[in-house]
Amino acid sequence: MEYSTRTDTLERLSTDCLIVGVFQKRKLAPTAEALDALFDGLLARLLKRDDVEGKAGDTLLVNHVPGGRIDRVLLVGLGKREELNVAAYRKSLAAAFKVLKESGAKHAVSALHEVEVGQRGADWKIRQAIELLESGLYRFREMKGESAEDHPPRLSRLQFLLASDQDAAPVETGIREGQAIAHGMTLARNLGNLPGNVCTPAYLAEQALKLGKEYKKLKVSVLEESDMEELGMGALLSVARGSRQPAKLIVLEYRGAGGKARPYVLIGKGLTFDAGGISLKPAANMDEMKYDMCGGAGVIGAIQAVAEMGLPLNVVGLVPASENLPDGNANKPGDIVRSMAGITVEILNTDAEGRLILCDALTYAKRFDPVAVIDVATLTGACIVALGRHPSGLMGNDDALCEQLTRAGETTWDRVWRMPIWDDYQEQLKSNFADVANIGGPDGGSITAACFLSRFAKDFKWAHLDIAGTAWKTGADKGATGRPVPLLVQYLIDRAA
Numbered sequence: 001m002e003y004s005t006r007t008d009t010l011e012r013l014s015t016d017c018l019i020v021g022v023f024q025k026r027k028l029a030p031t032a033e034a035l036d037a038l039f040d041g042l043l044a045r046l047l048k049r050d051d052v053e054g055k056a057g058d059t060l061l062v063n064h065v066p067g068g069r070i071d072r073v074l075l076v077g078l079g080k081r082e083e084l085n086v087a088a089y090r091k092s093l094a095a096a097f098k099v100l101k102e103s104g105a106k107h108a109v110s111a112l113h114e115v116e117v118g119q120r121g122a123d124w125k126i127r128q129a130i131e132l133l134e135s136g137l138y139r140f141r142e143m144k145g146e147s148a149e150d151h152p153p154r155l156s157r158l159q160f161l162l163a164s165d166q167d168a169a170p171v172e173t174g175i176r177e178g179q180a181i182a183h184g185m186t187l188a189r190n191l192g193n194l195p196g197n198v199c200t201p202a203y204l205a206e207q208a209l210k211l212g213k214e215y216k217k218l219k220v221s222v223l224e225e226s227d228m229e230e231l232g233m234g235a236l237l238s239v240a241r242g243s244r245q246p247a248k249l250i251v252l253e254y255r256g257a258g259g260k261a262r263p264y265v266l267i268g269k270g271l272t273f274d275a276g277g278i279s280l281k282p283a284a285n286m287d288e289m290k291y292d293m294c295g296g297a298g299v300i301g302a303i304q305a306v307a308e309m310g311l312p313l314n315v316v317g318l319v320p321a322s323e324n325l326p327d328g329n330a331n332k333p334g335d336i337v338r339s340m341a342g343i344t345v346e347i348l349n350t351d352a353e354g355r356l357i358l359c360d361a362l363t364y365a366k367r368f369d370p371v372a373v374i375d376v377a378t379l380t381g382a383c384i385v386a387l388g389r390h391p392s393g394l395m396g397n398d399d400a401l402c403e404q405l406t407r408a409g410e411t412t413w414d415r416v417w418r419m420p421i422w423d424d425y426q427e428q429l430k431s432n433f434a435d436v437a438n439i440g441g442p443d444g445g446s447i448t449a450a451c452f453l454s455r456f457a458k459d460f461k462w463a464h465l466d467i468a469g470t471a472w473k474t475g476a477d478k479g480a481t482g483r484p485v486p487l488l489v490q491y492l493i494d495r496a497a
């Protein structure tokens with residue numbers, strides 16, 4: 001898709017489809033109103049005839065309008081003017097784009113960003129539009145027999161209508177950022193949707209290396225198992241022992257700021273298939289464990305977005321990548337391994353492997369002298385039980401960092417909800433035989449997982465995002481969502497500002 005601004009009077013505008021808003025009840029937004037005047041009240045009459053009130057998500061496609069320049073008008077319900085919040089705006093956009101996609105229009109012009117959504121600027125409104133349109137157009141076809149070219153989406157250009165005296169700068173910022181974030185989300189979704197037999201640790205590493213070739217400010221390197229051995233990453237390596245695929249630790253270093261500026265470090269769990277290991281998972285829905293690398297994919301997607309935008313920050317991405325399978329050489333319940341930090345871990349359940357690969361990446365993060373470290377992981381089923389699938393779970397050792405992430409989540413609607421990691425919970429991780437156990441029993445499973453990680457994050461500001469419920473959808477529209485790319489990128493945009 002191509003995005004640009006468009007300055008034209010309605011009298012002169014020609015397009016396949018003009019998208020305009022209507023509030024409840026049948027109150028036309030400014031551009032719709034001007035258009036309606038131009039057409040002698042046609043739009044108001046049609047809304048009335050078809051009983052379309054303008055509720056958020058209502059749509060009315062007018063296929064034939066006078067004048068000959070505008071082929072279609074898409075009227076989009078926005079709900080009550082005073083109730084137009086982020087959720088309603090997003091619902092309206094999604095509904096509009098669904099109709100637009102199927103309308104046959106190749107080019108469209110939208111005026112929807114003219115309406116007020118709280119205090120949000122034009123850049124934000126444009127970004128939301130691009131993210132939602134790209135999400136709606138996304139199809140994972142890489143593994144299907146027919147190629148994507150067999151079904152080219154007709155829609156290829158969306159323009160944002162500007163009044164002649166309107167400042168184009170925020171709209172252009174929105175276009176730039178929106179596209180970068182959408183591209184990052186698409187990359188994360190593609191990686192997530194690829195099956196475990198294709199998207200192996202080595203494949204993830206190759207994709208990251210390819211990214212490093214595309215951007216001058218991005219340097220990508222990969223630590224092999226021999227490197228990890230030298231570093232003493234016994235926890236990470238123990239998980240990989242049960243797999244024939246060698247583990248990788250992918251290191252992406254983006255230098256958008258001066259050489260010595262301390263970086264933000266993002267760590268993403270890159271477990272390319274999680275069968276549970278010897279503590280084998282049940283068969284039902286086990287295919288979904290190919291998504292257990294969505295934290296890593298999110299980090300790679302966020303770094304791509306940051307590089308595409310050229311953000312003036314230093315950002316490091318770390319993606320420990322491995323499979324978790326049962327094997328004669330795999331971790332066994334009761335095994336004790338020594339992490340890079342020197343902390344010994346009793347593996348009471350081999351299915352709690354995410355924290356084992358993350359803890360060594362956390363220790364490795366220290367060498368970058370980070371401003372803050374954020375790890376992202378499909379870490380616990382318990383997080384879905386606790387919070388459902390709307391917010392990601394947030395835990396961390398620094399209130400300011402957690403608040404910044406919460407705010408970034410509200411801005412992007414890639415929301416988070418914080419859970420406590422009080423010392424009281426640490427007791428659940430006591431082991432009779434090692435420094436710490438890798439599970440803390442059935443109570444507060446997401447919290448005890450984060451408590452485990454916190455022991456390796458003592459030397460910096462750290463936050464943990466449990467994305468088990470948000471990184472993919474199950475059921476009929478099973479697939480990766482691209483979250484938390486918007487959240488991570490917004491957090492970094494805010495730091496650069």
Ligand code: BES
Pocket residue numbers: 274276292349351352353354378379380381382439440445468469
């Ligand atoms: N990758 C899973 C977490 C998960 C489960 C994500 C379901 C999404 C949906 C993780 O490695 C895991 O298996 N966690 C265990 C931890 C338990 C053994 C303490 C879990 O959640 O059951």
Ligand code: MN
Pocket residue numbers: 274276324350351352353354
């Ligand atoms: Mn597991």
Ligand code: ZN
Pocket residue numbers: 271274292351353354378379
């Ligand atoms: Zn896992």
